Amino acid sequence: MSLREEYMKKKGEKFNIKEFNENLLSHGSPPVKYLREILLEEK
Known part of the structure; x- marks a missing residue:
């Protein structure tokens, strides 16, 4: 879940x-x- 939350913050809207x-x-x-x-280092 924390990975998804971090990914959500990175992607925003x-x-x-x-x-x-x-x-x-x-x-x-x-x-x-x-x-x-x-996932968090991808553009």
Whole structure:
């Protein structure tokens, strides 16, 4: 949940839950600590 909240803050009004879920799942199943880095550093 905290990852989603951080992602929401980063995206602001552009946040879309479907996009978040698809983005999250597109990276396979790496450990959450790496997903956090991947998702929050994307443009």
